[in-house]
Amino acid sequence: MLFYAVRRLLYAIPIGIGVTFIVFSLVHIAPGDPISALLPNEATQEMVEQARREYGLDQPLLVQYATWLGHAARGDLGTSIGSGRPVASEVAGAVGNTVILAISAGLVACILGFLLGIVAGLWRDRPVDHIVSLITISGVSIPHYWLAILLVIVFSVDLNWLPPLGIGPDSSGGWRPDWPHLSHLILPTIATAAIPMAVIARTLRASVVDVLDQDFVTTLRAKGLLPRRVLWHVIRNALPTALAVMGLQLGNMLGGSVLVETVFAWPGTGFLLASAIFQRDLPLLQGTMLVLSMFFVLLNLIVDLVQSWTDPRIRRA
Amino acid sequence: MSANLARLEAPLPVIPDRGGPLQPLLAASDLSKTFRLSGGFFGGRKAVHAVDGLSLTVGKGETVGIVGESGCGKSTAARLISGITPADAGEIVFDGETYWTPRSRITAERRRAIQMVFQDSASSLNPRMTLAETLAFGPRAHGIPTASAHAYARDLLAAVGLPPARFAERYPIQLSGGQRQRVNIARAVAMRPRLLILDEPVSALDKSVEAQVLNLLVQLREELGLSYIFISHDLNVVRYISDRVAVMYLGQVVEEATSEDIFATPKHPYTRALFASRPSLDPRHRVKAAPLAGDPPDPIDPPSGCRFRTRCPIAESLCATVAPPLDDTAKDGAAVHKVACWAAVPGSGHSLAAKPLERVQ
Amino acid sequence: MHGTLGTGAEADIVETPAVRHRSYRAVVLRRFVRQPVPMTAALILLAIILSAIFAHYVAPADPFQTRVAQRLAEIGTPGRLLGGDELGRDVLSRLIYGGRISLTMAIAPVAIGLFVGGFLGILAGYAGGRTNMAIMRSMDVFYAFPSILLAVAIAGALGPGLENGILALSMVFIPPIARMAESVTTQVRSYEFVIAARLSGASTARVLREHVLSNVAGPILVFASSQVSVSIIAASGLSFLGLGVSPPNPDWGLMLSALRQSIYVNPWVAALPGAMIFISSICFNLVSDGIRRAMEVRR
Numbered sequence: 001m002l003f004y005a006v007r008r009l010l011y012a013i014p015i016g017i018g019v020t021f022i023v024f025s026l027v028h029i030a031p032g033d034p035i036s037a038l039l040p041n042e043a044t045q046e047m048v049e050q051a052r053r054e055y056g057l058d059q060p061l062l063v064q065y066a067t068w069l070g071h072a073a074r075g076d077l078g079t080s081i082g083s084g085r086p087v088a089s090e091v092a093g094a095v096g097n098t099v100i101l102a103i104s105a106g107l108v109a110c111i112l113g114f115l116l117g118i119v120a121g122l123w124r125d126r127p128v129d130h131i132v133s134l135i136t137i138s139g140v141s142i143p144h145y146w147l148a149i150l151l152v153i154v155f156s157v158d159l160n161w162l163p164p165l166g167i168g169p170d171s172s173g174g175w176r177p178d179w180p181h182l183s184h185l186i187l188p189t190i191a192t193a194a195i196p197m198a199v200i201a202r203t204l205r206a207s208v209v210d211v212l213d214q215d216f217v218t219t220l221r222a223k224g225l226l227p228r229r230v231l232w233h234v235i236r237n238a239l240p241t242a243l244a245v246m247g248l249q250l251g252n253m254l255g256g257s258v259l260v261e262t263v264f265a266w267p268g269t270g271f272l273l274a275s276a277i278f279q280r281d282l283p284l285l286q287g288t289m290l291v292l293s294m295f296f297v298l299l300n301l302i303v304d305l306v307q308s309w310t311d312p313r314i315r316r317a
Numbered sequence: 318m319s320a321n322l323a324r325l326e327a328p329l330p331v332i333p334d335r336g337g338p339l340q341p342l343l344a345a346s347d348l349s350k351t352f353r354l355s356g357g358f359f360g361g362r363k364a365v366h367a368v369d370g371l372s373l374t375v376g377k378g379e380t381v382g383i384v385g386e387s388g389c390g391k392s393t394a395a396r397l398i399s400g401i402t403p404a405d406a407g408e409i410v411f412d413g414e415t416y417w418t419p420r421s422r423i424t425a426e427r428r429r430a431i432q433m434v435f436q437d438s439a440s441s442l443n444p445r446m447t448l449a450e451t452l453a454f455g456p457r458a459h460g461i462p463t464a465s466a467h468a469y470a471r472d473l474l475a476a477v478g479l480p481p482a483r484f485a486e487r488y489p490i491q492l493s494g495g496q497r498q499r500v501n502i503a504r505a506v507a508m509r510p511r512l513l514i515l516d517e518p519v520s521a522l523d524k525s526v527e528a529q530v531l532n533l534l535v536q537l538r539e540e541l542g543l544s545y546i547f548i549s550h551d552l553n554v555v556r557y558i559s560d561r562v563a564v565m566y567l568g569q570v571v572e573e574a575t576s577e578d579i580f581a582t583p584k585h586p587y588t589r590a591l592f593a594s595r596p597s598l599d600p601r602h603r604v605k606a607a608p609l610a611g612d613p614p615d616p617i618d619p620p621s622g623c624r625f626r627t628r629c630p631i632a633e634s635l636c637a638t639v640a641p642p643l644d645d646t647a648k649d650g651a652a653v654h655k656v657a658c659w660a661a662v663p664g665s666g667h668s669l670a671a672k673p674l675e676r677v678q
Numbered sequence: 679m680h681g682t683l684g685t686g687a688e689a690d691i692v693e694t695p696a697v698r699h700r701s702y703r704a705v706v707l708r709r710f711v712r713q714p715v716p717m718t719a720a721l722i723l724l725a726i727i728l729s730a731i732f733a734h735y736v737a738p739a740d741p742f743q744t745r746v747a748q749r750l751a752e753i754g755t756p757g758r759l760l761g762g763d764e765l766g767r768d769v770l771s772r773l774i775y776g777g778r779i780s781l782t783m784a785i786a787p788v789a790i791g792l793f794v795g796g797f798l799g800i801l802a803g804y805a806g807g808r809t810n811m812a813i814m815r816s817m818d819v820f821y822a823f824p825s826i827l828l829a830v831a832i833a834g835a836l837g838p839g840l841e842n843g844i845l846a847l848s849m850v851f852i853p854p855i856a857r858m859a860e861s862v863t864t865q866v867r868s869y870e871f872v873i874a875a876r877l878s879g880a881s882t883a884r885v886l887r888e889h890v891l892s893n894v895a896g897p898i899l900v901f902a903s904s905q906v907s908v909s910i911i912a913a914s915g916l917s918f919l920g921l922g923v924s925p926p927n928p929d930w931g932l933m934l935s936a937l938r939q940s941i942y943v944n945p946w947v948a949a950l951p952g953a954m955i956f957i958s959s960i961c962f963n964l965v966s967d968g969i970r971r972a973m974e975v976r977r
Contacts, residue, residue, distance in 0.1 A: 143915065143955045296824055435870040508878055
């Protein structure tokens with residue numbers, strides 16, 4: 001176990017280097033001189049010179065990368081062109097809101113996905129299975145940003161039950177789990193949870209069917225074990241797969257958040273990214289990407305470790 | 318029904334003999350292969366010594382059987398000798414000429430001299446090719462025009478007992494196991510090789526079909542003057558077809574002798590155990606206890622000295638320290654009978670070994 | 679002397695009755711057509727694609743012609759059957775024309791991913807060893823990004839435009855297709871018929887072309903086809919963020935983004951472009967599912 005953990009940890013290092021290098025390259029694949037991408041249009045000649053020196057833009061690419069990574073490690077992600085504030089503080093202000101949305105959508109997706117998947121798997125090829133499969137195939141095919149707009153049309157425009165935009169009243173006071181804030185959270189949660197829920201339900205159904213077909217379940221049933229006990233065995237055997245999928249979907253929710261947060265004007269990292277793109281604010285784009293992708297790498301690492309802990313077969317692989 | 322293959326008009330030329338009848342067709346020496354386990358950046362240093370210092374010669378027209386438990390390295394040995402899996406060390410000499418060394422490449426023209434027949438399975442034939450296409454592939458690769466390669470393929474089908482009118486356009490899925498194995502053999506023979514390596518060629522077949530395929534192999538050997546390396550775990554089949562037999566244990570040859578000798582007087586304790594485990598039809602000779610208890614040791618970490626000592630009934634302290642060499646133990650004038658066991662080496666110090674002093678007296 | 683062999687072979691042949699020789703492709707096609715749901719989805723897709731290609735003949739109006747009187751016209755307005763957009767252009771015509779850009783932007787990245795990823799994966803799988811390691815580990819790096827995020831970031835850095843969008847999305851689809859291609863190739867490479875082909879002395883290129891490719895192409899194609907539905911959502915998502923084509927070009931994502939501003943006036947017209955994305959995506963999903971099922975022919 002420890003051996004696997006260390007190996008997996010060491011494996012994350014080259015991946016992390018590759019990921020940061022791609023994020024670093026974003027500024028360089030942008031058309032034009034990277035310096036013009038990094039500084040506002042009205043930058044003075046001195047500012048240009050200073051930035052050139054600071055980022056070592058006259059140095060070879062690898063040296064520039066090392067310099068940039070060094071800055072990033074110390075929490076210096078550059079200055080946002082749009083707001084003029086440090087990128088790090090912009091991102092820090094947004095991360096919390098994204099985490100709130102991710103946790104809420106993650107919970108909904110897991111609970112609903114788990115239930116739907118197990119129900120469909122246990123009653124395979126019955127009407128309930130067909131209904132679930134209709135839900136899941138719609139779930140993975142629906143553009144979540146369109147779902148978000150539909151939700152706004154139904155619940156905000158038509159019924160006027162829930163607010164269509166923002167995170168809640170008094171954005172300066174911070175987020176609290178009270179009704180005004182929760183009501184703002186409901187629609188973004190549903191829109192974000194749709195795809196992961198469908199994927200989790202699908203995977204879980206498949207693994208439940210798989211487990212039910214295995215000899216040991218037949219044996220358990222033949223031994224007269226109560227259905228509830230069988231169910232427990234089924235869940236325990238399907239759990240590692242479910243965990244892995246949930247972890248990956250949590251990461252994909254971070255990606256999907258760009259669009260959902262844009263629709264709902266939810267002030268998270270995705271919204272930040274979208275506004276960075278809209279204003280061609282490359283330092284902000286780069287900084288947000290760095291934080292999000294490092295978070296994703298870390299998440300993958302945790303998922304793998306947790307999965308190896310719940311499923312001993314992986315450790316030996 | 319079956320045409321004589323030797324008289325068949327083959328588009329590929331016969332590989333001429335160079336060294337004469339006494340020159341061994343194949344002489345493989347000291348072949349070793351280690352498989353690294355669990356790749357990845359920091360994959361462990363675990364390694365399986367699949368084949369360790371294997372030497373084997375095959376005479377012209379001779380059939381050498383290789384027997385052993387599953388996992389003893391028989392199949393790896395086959396792939397090393399064919400050159401399809403490069404060994405880590407060793408050398409293969411074919412008809413007096415170097416065929417393979419760790420630094421050499423086998424040219425396409427020379428490669429066809431050694432062909433393989435695999436155990437029948439769903440993946441032994443390309444499921445997307447008709448039988449004619451499968452058989453024509455090799456000759457086409459050697460520059461034979463498609464039309465004549467296909468005509469040759471049909472002749473080959475006829476030669477292995479599959480009427481081309483009915484079989485040429487079939488896909489492998491439409492064949493029985495025995496029919497598939499005939500095609501496997503035809504595919505190998507199509508290259509006009511001099512040596513066929515047969516890796517468990519009849520193990521997956523029913524007994525009745527097995528006999529037909531064995532007959533076909535015997536017939537082809539005579540008609541085409543082929544040499545065989547015949548790998549099997551079925552001792553009766555090996556005894557039937559082989560002139561000489563090598564017994565493998567954990568990647569090494571432990572005994573090698575003529576078929577007659579080895580079945581009459583097996584000398585290595587492993588060979589004896591292996592032969593004893595053969596089910597007998599005679600109820601008076603039924604095996605009562607399993608002669609070989611337990612699984613073979615882990616090839617990742619083989620035992621020191623003699624590899625068989627952990628399961629050997631006559632192991633002594635000497636066996637744990639030094640590995641016995643594979644040496645000839647035959648009396649003067651008799652055929653070579655090599656054994657790697659201290660008990661067979663006079664004066665080795667093993668309590669069952671002949672004392673050299675007594676001999677002198 | 680060979681008499682025994684002859685009779686033996688006869689006995690062996692009689693076992694199998696005459697089998698009709700039907701090619702694998704024909705079997706798969708027959709099995710696909712017999713499934714009602716995927717077949718319906720395929721027909722719907724065909725209708726969408728054909729009407730996009732022949733939009734000039736199908737569309738009732740010029741998709742660029744603005745008409746102030748019909749700004750945000752309701753569904754059912756004469757001349758604006760599915761309503762008018764913020765500039766009074768015919769939404770129905772723009773939806774029909776929009777398929778051109780939206781579907782191109784969705785299918786092209788998967789096609790590029792299929793060629794590049796398929797090539798890299800087959801190479802890695804067949805070569806094995808260090809080549810495999812180098813290729814697959816670099817793919818892992820791209821895998822370490824949430825997929826849409828990577829496309830958004832690359833397209834965001836490159837700037838708006840159809841080509842940039844396609845390029846960004848290609849980077850998303852190359853790694854998974856390469857991974858899939860690598861795993862099937864590694865498996866096929868170990869099959870005895872490939873070893874026999876190599877033993878015959880055929881060149882690597884010939885073995886790959888005649889033995890490996892025909893056996894890995896199916897699974898890789900099916901996997902790639904399953905990615906198209908993902909690509910449709912991602913491509914329209916990029917357009918939605920303003921990273922695809924620029925106005926006034928008709929594109930579903932772009933239309934959705936523009937009509938969104940008027941949901942209080944004309945909510946259901948705003949939902950239409952999204953419905954097109956959804957229908958196309960779900961149909962591609964069902965078709966790819968159907969192909970996969972049709973290919974599960976016993977070997």
